[in-house]
Amino acid sequence: MTADRAPEFQFGGRLSLDLTWTLRYRAVWPTALLASPDDLSAWLDAAGLPAPATPAGRDLADARALRESIYRAASALIDRHAIAPDDRDTINHRAAQPPPSPTLHTDGTRRLVAPENRELPAALSAIARDVIDLLTVHDDRLRRCEGPSCSLLFHDSSRPGTRRWCSTTRCGNKVNTKAYRARRSTPNGESTEQPRL
DSSP states (O other), X not given: OOTTOOOXXXXXXXXXXXHHTTEEOTTTSOEESOOSHHHHHHHHHHTTOOOOSSOOHHHHHHHHHHHHHHHHHHHXXXXXXXXXXXXXXXXXXXXXXXXXEEEEOTTSOEEEEOOTTOHHHHHHHHHHHHHHHHHTSOOSOEEEOOSTTOOOEEEOOSSSOOOOSSOIIIIIHHHHXXXXXXXHTSTTSOXXXXXXX
8 A cells, every 4th residue: 555545445245346446536536546556455455356466557557447447338338338349358358367266264264366476367357257247137236326426336236226325324324414404404394405416
């Protein structure tokens, strides 16, 4: 990680979309959480993926390129457009690499490992394979967060399938709090219009 800050990685349950969450507030104030090779190594470790011992600038560029292809491909499906051939090629190229192997460790935990010097290609393969699974399920549960100034993508795995936010504790809470305050500010306690997001 960079010395002046520690990225606040968050995970939503889909490895491929979690990678896209490393660029926040895309529409209003793009905030990069993968600013250095060390940040990439920290994210891979937090995601449970094998990381290069000494990541290089090229590793960071490869991870960012896959991240952006995933974001554009998922956004295309959400917006009911075709996935761009370049993005499809990038995802397919990464998925074609051997993925990491699951191993059972002595402490009873499952870890993903890759051959030495193949950690990043294996990690990117796992991510690309996840997005291929996600993009081909066609369940209409791939969504863009409706939170104010948020552009994170998520897969709605809730039972009713009506989730609107990347996280109910983050964006959902902000929207609900704003709506509550708007209702409380009227004499009857009822808002005459929906709060602006």
